[in-house]
Amino acid sequence: MQIGLIGLGVMGRNLALNMRAQGLEVVATDAWESARAWRADGVEVVESAAALVEALEAPRVILLMIKAGEPVDVQLDELKGLLSPGDTVMDGGNSLYTDTERRDEAYLDAGFGFLGIGISGGAEGARTGAAMMVGGPEDNWKRAQPLLEGLAAKADGKPCLAWFGGGGAGHFVKMVHNGIEYAVMQALAEAYALMSGPGGMSAEAAGAQFSRWADGPLGGYLMEITGEILQTQDEETGGPLIHVIADRAGQKGTGAWCAQAGLDFGVPIPAIMEAVTARQISSSSALRREAQALYGAELEGWAPEQFTDLVAASLGCTMIASVSQGLQLISAASDEKGWQASLADAAHVWRQGSIMRMKLLDLITEIFSGPNAPATLVGAAPISRMLMGGADNWRKTVGLATMNGVPAPVMTSSLAWFDAIRTERLPTALVQGQRDRFGHHGFERTDQEGKHHGPWAKSS
Numbered sequence: 001m002q003i004g005l006i007g008l009g010v011m012g013r014n015l016a017l018n019m020r021a022q023g024l025e026v027v028a029t030d031a032w033e034s035a036r037a038w039r040a041d042g043v044e045v046v047e048s049a050a051a052l053v054e055a056l057e058a059p060r061v062i063l064l065m066i067k068a069g070e071p072v073d074v075q076l077d078e079l080k081g082l083l084s085p086g087d088t089v090m091d092g093g094n095s096l097y098t099d100t101e102r103r104d105e106a107y108l109d110a111g112f113g114f115l116g117i118g119i120s121g122g123a124e125g126a127r128t129g130a131a132m133m134v135g136g137p138e139d140n141w142k143r144a145q146p147l148l149e150g151l152a153a154k155a156d157g158k159p160c161l162a163w164f165g166g167g168g169a170g171h172f173v174k175m176v177h178n179g180i181e182y183a184v185m186q187a188l189a190e191a192y193a194l195m196s197g198p199g200g201m202s203a204e205a206a207g208a209q210f211s212r213w214a215d216g217p218l219g220g221y222l223m224e225i226t227g228e229i230l231q232t233q234d235e236e237t238g239g240p241l242i243h244v245i246a247d248r249a250g251q252k253g254t255g256a257w258c259a260q261a262g263l264d265f266g267v268p269i270p271a272i273m274e275a276v277t278a279r280q281i282s283s284s285s286a287l288r289r290e291a292q293a294l295y296g297a298e299l300e301g302w303a304p305e306q307f308t309d310l311v312a313a314s315l316g317c318t319m320i321a322s323v324s325q326g327l328q329l330i331s332a333a334s335d336e337k338g339w340q341a342s343l344a345d346a347a348h349v350w351r352q353g354s355i356m357r358m359k360l361l362d363l364i365t366e367i368f369s370g371p372n373a374p375a376t377l378v379g380a381a382p383i384s385r386m387l388m389g390g391a392d393n394w395r396k397t398v399g400l401a402t403m404n405g406v407p408a409p410v411m412t413s414s415l416a417w418f419d420a421i422r423t424e425r426l427p428t429a430l431v432q433g434q435r436d437r438f439g440h441h442g443f444e445r446t447d448q449e450g451k452h453h454g455p456w457a458k459s460s
Helices: 010-021 049-055 070-080 097-110 122-128 138-149 169-196 203-214 221-230 254-264 270-282 285-295 307-337 343-351 360-369 381-403 409-421 428-439 455-459
Strands: 002-006 025-029 043-045 061-064 088-091 113-120 131-135 161-163
Touching: 002 010, 002 049, 010 025, 010 043, 010 122, 025 049, 049 070, 061 070, 061 138, 070 088, 070 097, 088 097, 088 138, 097 113, 097 169, 113 122, 113 138, 113 169, 131 138, 131 169, 131 343, 138 161, 161 343, 169 203, 169 221, 169 254, 169 270, 169 307, 169 343, 169 381, 169 409, 203 221, 203 307, 254 270, 254 307, 270 307, 270 409, 307 343, 307 360, 307 381, 307 409, 343 360, 360 381, 381 409, 428 455
Parallel strands: 002 025, 002 061, 025 043, 061 088, 088 113, 131 161
Antiparallel strands: 113 131
16 A cells, blocks of 8 residues: 655654554655655655655555645645546645635545544654544545554554544544643643642652652643653753743644634633633743732742642543533534534544543543433533532632632633533623613523513613
């Protein structure tokens, strides 16, 4: 079986090695001459996309691993003039799902196959097995499936690979994966802020605690590397490396896209939105210095008994809230777009290979794979028991953060979300009353049908 690969960056090179390990014949190229200088046994590197197409037997399958955005459009336009009917091109980058929908339609009109594939796992996953989320025409998916199965990670012997529907479905699921990842990463950072601030723990001690959690129910890749990072010593200063890492977190856009999708589809995803905001605030270094000089940032030294148990409960509940919000967004988008996005498939694909892999996903996969799968994650009995079991400590942790001036936006907003979804009557009745008072927007009544107005409407 042959496959073409365009893009020999870190991800592309490791995927090429993975492809060779699976017995695929690989023909590769890259726009940059320096990248084309890379060599590996069994990988034929050619000078151009035209040479790559020429070297592959029809019907061809070509994977793009290049920077999202305009470079993908440029490459796809070039390939249009080189491909034959029946050929399939797969975009494996972090493309915006609406771009994938547009490209899918353009390639369909031209008589070519197109798939958008969200790939998670970084260089390690690309080399040894990644999590892969596919979207596009089903017949193209079935053609590419045998090629992709060998490249995917495995959980319980099943590839962490799934087709989620047409158009941009695969890239949408990957985008939500990244949004949840943002939230979990920020929650872990907030836990460290509490442990090192009012908890009074050293970086090394906090790291050791994260490592212990990684061996338990909270375990996962991000938990593991958090423990590792906090226990790493800086070779230059001899102190904890975390103390010399600038507190500015970058982002490549997928978190912001996910936050926008929440607005577009009307799904509340506060954990993800607050995680994006936290990264934005981290970039405002000058503002934070000025504000600290003006307002101060003194912390009370408070390390209550079983402090780490409080933080662990808050972390667990916040992780559940983050995943639940993301899955709800996938479900809403799938319904509106007519995709076939299975929540069980999403949870399974993320179980291994992905950056977000964690033990919680084993339970979530089981919940949505059953014959009586709930509509939402929080509707599942095992999840409700976990949330209610941790709610008191979750609330204490958020209170501890608030009283000590420790910013914990993801933990706090997730708790507010949890409180809101379990409140039958919210105070937003007043908000709608306000909207009617100043804008005559009307309101529904609980005891009558139709649209109504307050008495103020009669005098205006």
